[in-house]
Amino acid sequence: MFVNLTKLDLKETCPLTDKGAPKLCMKALPGEGAERSCAFDGARVVLMPVTDAAHVVHGPIACAGNSWDNRGAKSSGPQLYRRGLTTDLMEMDVVYGGEKKLIQAIIDVARKHQPKAVFVYATCVSALIGDDLETACKEAQKDVSVPVIPVNAPGFMGDKNIGNRVAGEVLFRQIIGTAEPETVHPFAINFIGEYNIAGDLWGIQPSLEAIGIKLQACISGDARFDDIRTAHRAKLNVLVCSKSLTNLVKQMEQKYGIPYIEGSFYGIHDTSATLRAIANAFGDADLIERTEAHIFQKEAETRAVIEPLKARLSGKRAVLFTGGVKTWSMVTTLRELGIDVLAGGTQNSTPDDFLRMKALMDPTAHIIEDTSAAGFLTLIKEKSPDLIVAGGKTKYLAHKTRTPFLDINHGRSLPYAGYAGMITFANAVARTVFSPVWEKMRVAFPPEVTVNE
Numbered sequence: 001m002f003v004n005l006t007k008l009d010l011k012e013t014c015p016l017t018d019k020g021a022p023k024l025c026m027k028a029l030p031g032e033g034a035e036r037s038c039a040f041d042g043a044r045v046v047l048m049p050v051t052d053a054a055h056v057v058h059g060p061i062a063c064a065g066n067s068w069d070n071r072g073a074k075s076s077g078p079q080l081y082r083r084g085l086t087t088d089l090m091e092m093d094v095v096y097g098g099e100k101k102l103i104q105a106i107i108d109v110a111r112k113h114q115p116k117a118v119f120v121y122a123t124c125v126s127a128l129i130g131d132d133l134e135t136a137c138k139e140a141q142k143d144v145s146v147p148v149i150p151v152n153a154p155g156f157m158g159d160k161n162i163g164n165r166v167a168g169e170v171l172f173r174q175i176i177g178t179a180e181p182e183t184v185h186p187f188a189i190n191f192i193g194e195y196n197i198a199g200d201l202w203g204i205q206p207s208l209e210a211i212g213i214k215l216q217a218c219i220s221g222d223a224r225f226d227d228i229r230t231a232h233r234a235k236l237n238v239l240v241c242s243k244s245l246t247n248l249v250k251q252m253e254q255k256y257g258i259p260y261i262e263g264s265f266y267g268i269h270d271t272s273a274t275l276r277a278i279a280n281a282f283g284d285a286d287l288i289e290r291t292e293a294h295i296f297q298k299e300a301e302t303r304a305v306i307e308p309l310k311a312r313l314s315g316k317r318a319v320l321f322t323g324g325v326k327t328w329s330m331v332t333t334l335r336e337l338g339i340d341v342l343a344g345g346t347q348n349s350t351p352d353d354f355l356r357m358k359a360l361m362d363p364t365a366h367i368i369e370d371t372s373a374a375g376f377l378t379l380i381k382e383k384s385p386d387l388i389v390a391g392g393k394t395k396y397l398a399h400k401t402r403t404p405f406l407d408i409n410h411g412r413s414l415p416y417a418g419y420a421g422m423i424t425f426a427n428a429v430a431r432t433v434f435s436p437v438w439e440k441m442r443v444a445f446p447p448e449v450t451v452n453e
Contacts, residue, residue: 038155040123041067042163046244047119047151047170048081049073049195049220050228054115057086058102058133059123063155064088071410073195075222076202085109087126094129099136102126106140106148116225117147117175127154149174161244168248171219171228176252179229185214187282190234192249192260193241196221197410203418204265207275207298211291219245232256236281238263238274265417266326266425267333268302298419306337306426313426314338316433319383321345321368321390322408328356330389330408335360337426342383343368373397387433402441404432 040059044067048055057064064086075081087105089098106118118140122133133150141148153166189208194201201221208215217223217231237249237260249260261281263274272295279291316339320330331341341361345368358367368379376394380401388398391409398405406428408416416425 037160038124039153039157039159039163039166040121040155042160042165042244043121043151043153043167043170044163045071045160045195046164046167046220049075050117050119050223050225051075051081052078052115053117053119053225054080054083054085054109054113055119055121056102056105056109057084057121057123058098058105058126058131058136059086059089059121060125061086061088063123063125071195072197072412073221073410074199074202075196077222078224080113080115083113089125094125097129097131098126099131102131102133102136103140106137107143110140110144110146110148115146117149118144119149119151121151122154124155127152127156147174147178164244165247168245168251172248172251172255175225175228177229177232177256179226181216181230181233184233185216186235187212187284187287188214188216188234189236189238189278190216190231190258191218191221192237192239193245194218194221195241195410197415198412199415200265200417200421203415203421203424204271206420207271207294207418210294211275211279212287213278219248232258234258236261236278238278240264264326264329265421266329267336268299268419268422269332269336270329271418271422272299302419302422305423309426309430310336310338313430313433316340316386317342317383318387318389319343319368319379319385321371321388321394323391326408328360331357331360333422333425334389336422337429339387339429341365342385343379345369345371377401387429402438404435404438406432 040063044055047053048071057067064084068084069082085105087093087098087101089101093101102120106120109115110118120133120137122131126133133152137148137150149170151167151170153163157163157166191201196202196218201218205215216234217227219228219231232252235258237252237258239246239249239260239262249258252258253260259281261277263277264270265274275291275295279288314337318334318339318341320334320341321344322330331344334341343366344357344361366379366383368375370378376397377400380388380397380403385403388394388403388405389408390398390405392407392411395405395407414424414428415421416428
């Protein structure tokens with residue numbers, strides 16, 4: 001039985017072009033996985049970082065292989081989440097059904113790996129042949145002592161964002177609120193939509209500890225299953241990626257009375273603004289005072305370190321193309337380094353994200369509407385940027401035009417969140433822009449040969 005999509009908040013499509021947003025900011029149609037991924041992958045994005053759980057994909061091996069470890073979400077402890085576990089459906093399973101195979105796989109995985117929980121994912125193939133995922137999980141649960149949780153988000157259901165929300169429904173209905181913490185901290189918060197890409201979460205935690213904030217649960221970067229179960233006892237939800245789990249924070253507010261704010265930890269300005277918003281949300285005078293003192297100290301330290309890099313980067317020009325909170329937050333972050341954004345665009349953000357980006361950009365900056373390869377090549381030729389900040393899909397276009405490229409999305413290996421992350425980001429930008437390779441690459445090939453007469 002599938003999650004009833006009419007209960008999900010799926011109306012967050014971007015405005016049409018005549019209202020100021022690019023056409024490709026609209027939701028993709030089912031089957032467009034090659035362009036924007038699929039619902040199955042979106043569910044895996046949210047749930048895979050639960051590090052001490054087993055994640056079993058009920059489908060052909062390619063579904064598990066293509067989505068395995070594709071996000072760079074790091075763990076400070078358990079590594080079970082990085083194991084690729086699949087039922088590997090074959091032709092005979094398609095003919096006779098794969099439910100018995102799935103039940104046995106769940107039992108075997110639970111016995112061998114001793115996980116805290118087993119997430120079981122439907123795929124297009126298992127859904128199309130009619131395998132009842134929920135019934136199979138209930139049958140396996142009789143022989144398994146840990147929760148067995150079905151995730152019914154086959155790829156044909158829609159794009160990645162729908163899968164994100166289905167995963168949010170799974171968390172809300174089956175996990176959150178199923179256990180109580182040993183103690184309740186007065187300043188406990190949850191991060192929602194923070195996936196600890198390249199260790200981003202670890203750049204934020206020192207600031208939380210310094211001001212006296214307890215991270216009850218991170219959903220779901222470097223997450224532990226038992227922490228997520230107690231997330232309903234937090235006093236505030238901080239929504240880090242509004243595109244993925246807005247439905248979850250709204251439902252938690254309605255059921256548990258937990259208010260939520262939206263924030264970003266990219267760049268000095270946004271990190272300070274989010275910490276300040278967290279403190280103000282609690283309204284505690286001592287907490288606010290500690291937060292302001294911490295912000296004053298860390299801003300001064302961070303700006304002192306990046307000042308030499310800013311002096312070199314000032315006046316450089318960039319093209320920005322990303323999604324989620326980075327859509328608008330990276331505009332401010334690049335500005336803090338003295339870099340002008342020539343053009344910006346998004347293919348995976350809410351209307352609010354897009355409009356915030358547009359408001360932060362210079363009025364003369366170009367809004368990217370044509371995100372095809374030909375459109376990007378034309379834009380790069382016209383603008384001649386010093387830097388392209390985008391995701392991995394744009395990397396090869398940048399290389400083709402011999403333009404410095406910095407991966408800002410999930411394919412990166414460096415953490416950019418928090419004050420320490422800003423220093424890392426500044427260094428990465430400087431290394432990219434001033435790499436000696438670009439001067440050599442821009443020399444015409446083959447080189448001209450002068451023949452001495």
